[in-house]
Amino acid sequence: MKLTSVLSLLTAVTLTTATPIEVEYGNETLNRPLIHMTPTYGWMNDPNGLWYDSKEELWHVYYQYNPNDTVWGLPLYWGHATSKNLTTWTQHDVAIIPPANDSGAYSGSIVVDYNNTSGFFTESTDPAQRAVAIWTYNTPESETQYVSYSTDGGYTFTNYDQGNPVLDLNSTQFRDPKVFWHEESQKWILTVAKTQQFKIAIYSSTNLTTWTHESDFEREGYLGYQYECPGLVKLPLPKNDTTSTENVLSYSNGTLVSNNTVPAETDKWAFFISINPGSIQGGSSTQYFIGDFNGTHFVADYPNTNVIDLGKDYYAMQTFFNSPDGDVYSIGWASNWQYSAYVPTDPWRSSMSLVRKFSLEDFQANPETRILNIKSTPVIDYDVFNFGETFAYENETLNTNNTLHYDLAKNFDGLVEFNLTFTANSSAYGNHDFAGLDLFLRGDMNKNEYLRLGFGANAAAFYIDRGHTEVPFVSSNPFFTDKVSVNNQPSEYVTNEITKYKVYGIADRNILELYFNDGSQVSTNTYFFTGGNFIGEADIEVAADGVFEIEDFQIRQMTLKL
Ligand SMILES: *[C@@H]1O[C@H](CO)[C@@H](O)[C@H](O)[C@H]1NC(C)=O
Ligand SMILES: *[C@@H]1O[C@H](CO)[C@@H](O)[C@H](O)[C@H]1NC(C)=O
Ligand SMILES: *[C@@H]1O[C@H](CO)[C@@H](O)[C@H](O)[C@H]1NC(C)=O
Ligand SMILES: *[C@@H]1O[C@H](CO)[C@@H](O)[C@H](O)[C@H]1NC(C)=O
Ligand SMILES: *[C@@H]1O[C@H](CO)[C@@H](O)[C@H](O)[C@H]1NC(C)=O
Ligand SMILES: *[C@@H]1O[C@H](CO)[C@@H](O)[C@H](O)[C@H]1NC(C)=O
Ligand SMILES: *[C@@H]1O[C@H](CO)[C@@H](O)[C@H](O)[C@H]1NC(C)=O
Ligand SMILES: *[C@@H]1O[C@H](CO)[C@@H](O)[C@H](O)[C@H]1NC(C)=O
Ligand SMILES: *[C@@H]1O[C@H](CO)[C@@H](O)[C@H](O)[C@H]1NC(C)=O
Ligand SMILES: *[C@@H]1O[C@H](CO)[C@@H](O)[C@H](O)[C@H]1NC(C)=O
Numbered sequence: 327m328k329l330t331s332v333l334s335l336l337t338a339v340t341l342t343t344a345t346p347i348e349v350e351y352g353n354e355t356l357n358r359p360l361i362h363m364t365p366t367y368g369w370m371n372d373p374n375g376l377w378y379d380s381k382e383e384l385w386h387v388y389y390q391y392n393p394n395d396t397v398w399g400l401p402l403y404w405g406h407a408t409s410k411n412l413t414t415w416t417q418h419d420v421a422i423i424p425p426a427n428d429s430g431a432y433s434g435s436i437v438v439d440y441n442n443t444s445g446f447f448t449e450s451t452d453p454a455q456r457a458v459a460i461w462t463y464n465t466p467e468s469e470t471q472y473v474s475y476s477t478d479g480g481y482t483f484t485n486y487d488q489g490n491p492v493l494d495l496n497s498t499q500f501r502d503p504k505v506f507w508h509e510e511s512q513k514w515i516l517t518v519a520k521t522q523q524f525k526i527a528i529y530s531s532t533n534l535t536t537w538t539h540e541s542d543f544e545r546e547g548y549l550g551y552q553y554e555c556p557g558l559v560k561l562p563l564p565k566n567d568t569t570s571t572e573n574v575l576s577y578s579n580g581t582l583v584s585n586n587t588v589p590a591e592t593d594k595w596a597f598f599i600s601i602n603p604g605s606i607q608g609g610s611s612t613q614y615f616i617g618d619f620n621g622t623h624f625v626a627d628y629p630n631t632n633v634i635d636l637g638k639d640y641y642a643m644q645t646f647f648n649s650p651d652g653d654v655y656s657i658g659w660a661s662n663w664q665y666s667a668y669v670p671t672d673p674w675r676s677s678m679s680l681v682r683k684f685s686l687e688d689f690q691a692n693p694e695t696r697i698l699n700i701k702s703t704p705v706i707d708y709d710v711f712n713f714g715e716t717f718a719y720e721n722e723t724l725n726t727n728n729t730l731h732y733d734l735a736k737n738f739d740g741l742v743e744f745n746l747t748f749t750a751n752s753s754a755y756g757n758h759d760f761a762g763l764d765l766f767l768r769g770d771m772n773k774n775e776y777l778r779l780g781f782g783a784n785a786a787a788f789y790i791d792r793g794h795t796e797v798p799f800v801s802s803n804p805f806f807t808d809k810v811s812v813n814n815q816p817s818e819y820v821t822n823e824i825t826k827y828k829v830y831g832i833a834d835r836n837i838l839e840l841y842f843n844d845g846s847q848v849s850t851n852t853y854f855f856t857g858g859n860f861i862g863e864a865d866i867e868v869a870a871d872g873v874f875e876i877e878d879f880q881i882r883q884m885t886l887k888l
């Protein structure tokens with residue numbers, strides 16, 4: 327068919343008025359997550375400036391914040407929250423204020439300048455509280471890097487007016503500086519995105535104000551439309567046997583070696599880059615590379631892209647500066663730019679993920695190949711909760727005629743966690759069967775609203791179906807993917823036919839985090855039920871006989887102690 331005839335066909339179509347996508351508010355304030363940080367009101371996106379104050383033993387989280395609307399807009403501030411326990415959060419006044427109403431204090435990071443390398447501090451500021459923020463000043467003309475410092479433990483900041491901007495490339499696409507202290511070279515290292523050149527520039531400094539360009543990490547992995555929010559962290563390599571220091575696995579050039587004839591590496595560097603739009607999942611996500619950093623250059627061991635969270639709602643991940651013992655803790659923004667402006671919450675929009683601790687593990691990617699993988703462990707302080715009854719089930723083969731039903735609706739507040747360990751027997755189903763194991767988490771007031779989670783043995787994948795709800799946004803927004811899946815590796819190959827899987831899940835009113843095989847893979851997805859319709863029932867069903875054995879299932883409600 328010629329182009330002209332296509333055009334004439336198109337013009338023949340009668341146009342009708344499109345149905346607008348509407349945001350309908352009901353009882354949404356009832357659905358504010360309990361332990362996923364949200365602003366009290368207004369719009370929130372990227373986490374910024376994560377740091378730990380070792381004097382006050384207090385964790386600080388800042389974030390991209392528009393207090394004047396529930397959608398992104400200028401002026402854009404740094405909102406601020408703190409936590410003692412990384413589980414419940416206290417909101418504070420805005421910390422960084424953009425100098426003009428048509429400008430933004432865009433994403434950036436905070437370091438603790440113990441040694442006063444910047445000269446910003448006097449003896450009156452405790453070394454553990456010498457917080458220096460490096461952030462992007464966005465104006466209609468340019469994006470440049472600004473420095474501000476705090477002498478009151480991170481609540482208010484003073485701009486370094488004599489020296490700002492500290493980096494200016496006369497560019498409108500130059501942002502998201504993340505700074506850390508590189509002990510080996512005794513220098514500050516800054517990674518920053520030249521977003522639309524697909525480059526992460528690496529700079530070094532001795533005083534946080536004069537920066538020397540060292541290298542660019544460019545065009546690696548998945549590109550999408552642009553690179554944002556870089557981050558470089560050191561992680562110790564896993565030990566072969568946690569009970570013995572003798573059996574440390576040896577790695578050489580990123581490859582596991584089974585003898586000690588080559589010097590063992592003790593750690594690796596992970597380089598994080600966020601992509602938006604155009605990520606693998608659609609919209610926004612965060613990828614990473616594992617390799618080495620020598621103070622000037624990062625070199626990846628392998629060119630493959632790894633995705634830190636396989637769900638639809640995890641972006642702009644950052645790590646904390648100065649966490650105890652050098653452990654790596656992170657937070658991601660639990661939304662997706664494809665639909666973040668429309669999600670039905672009010673008077674606030676968006677939550678953060680739970681804090682996660684990262685570690686490297688030797689991961690069985692498939693039966694032939696092991697790779698280094700970042701394992702994510704949720705950080706939850708269980709002292710802050712009261713618990714409902716735990717429903718448990720052990721070592722039973724599930725058949726099509728024995729559905730498990732749990733009535734959880736006692737003491738419920740919309741926060742539920744579960745653990746499920748099961749095996750699947752590949753000799754017990756045929757190619758025509760859909761060998762599925764379903765976990766339904768149903769609303770208590772309206773059981774037609776539910777999450778359907780489960781494992782499809784034929785596809786060796788875990789599915790998440792968040793589409794069964796009466797909230798109009800879920801059915802009307804074409805980007806709010808109702809079904810998401812994770813290519814699910816077994817935690818153990820029990821026999822040739824039998825494989826074992828583990829999943830831990832935590833559902834917090836409108837956000838579900840799933841950790842597979844103790845955190846080898848993670849999937850974070852928001853979901854929306856009618857206000858107040860909190861999860862009150864769970865069912866497990868299977869679609870094929872003799873395939874699945876539940877080795878362990880536990881589920882319980884949690885409420886916050888007052
Ligand atoms: C958790 O930390 C917050 C401060 O961020 C505090 O208000 C709360 O009492 C703590 N909860 C518990 C149970 O320790
Ligand atoms: C502070 O100075 C000490 C001693 O010179 C050095 O070991 C340490 O790495 C420095 N730390 C920072 C964050 O500057
Ligand atoms: C900055 O960039 C703009 C737009 O590309 C250009 O017109 C201007 O000359 C540049 N200014 C400098 C100082 O390089
Ligand atoms: C920061 O360090 C650079 C290079 O050593 C130096 O030229 C500059 O004057 C220093 N800045 C301040 C404010 O001390
Ligand atoms: C490390 O491995 C990569 C990929 O196999 C190879 O290209 C590179 O030459 C190796 N480097 C060293 C120092 O052995
Ligand atoms: C790990 O340790 C076990 C003994 O605990 C040993 O048999 C095995 O070879 C080690 N694996 C590697 C890769 O070093
Ligand atoms: C030990 O590992 C190195 C690197 O993989 C390899 O070249 C060497 O042949 C191995 N030696 C033995 C005795 O297996
Ligand atoms: C760091 O690595 C780069 C790339 O491999 C190399 O060119 C550079 O010389 C190294 N620098 C140091 C200080 O080792
Ligand atoms: C269930 O099976 C697991 C794995 O075979 C075993 O470790 C556990 O003791 C069993 N539990 C019960 C109650 O039989
Ligand atoms: C269904 O349940 C009955 C009674 O408990 C049992 O005898 C039968 O074996 C079950 N069916 C299958 C396929 O296991």
Ligand SMILES: *[C@@H]1O[C@H](CO)[C@@H](O)[C@H](O)[C@H]1NC(C)=O
Binds near residue numbers: 356858
């Ligand atoms: C709002 O929540 C209350 C209490 O849970 C419930 O009775 C009411 O039906 C809800 N209203 C709407 C519009 O969902």
Ligand SMILES: CC(=O)N[C@H]1CO[C@H](CO)[C@@H](O)[C@@H]1O
Binds near residue numbers: 393394400401427
């Ligand atoms: C332009 C505008 O409305 N700015 C307001 C945004 O919110 C902050 C904090 O409440 C106000 O101080 C600004 O005036």
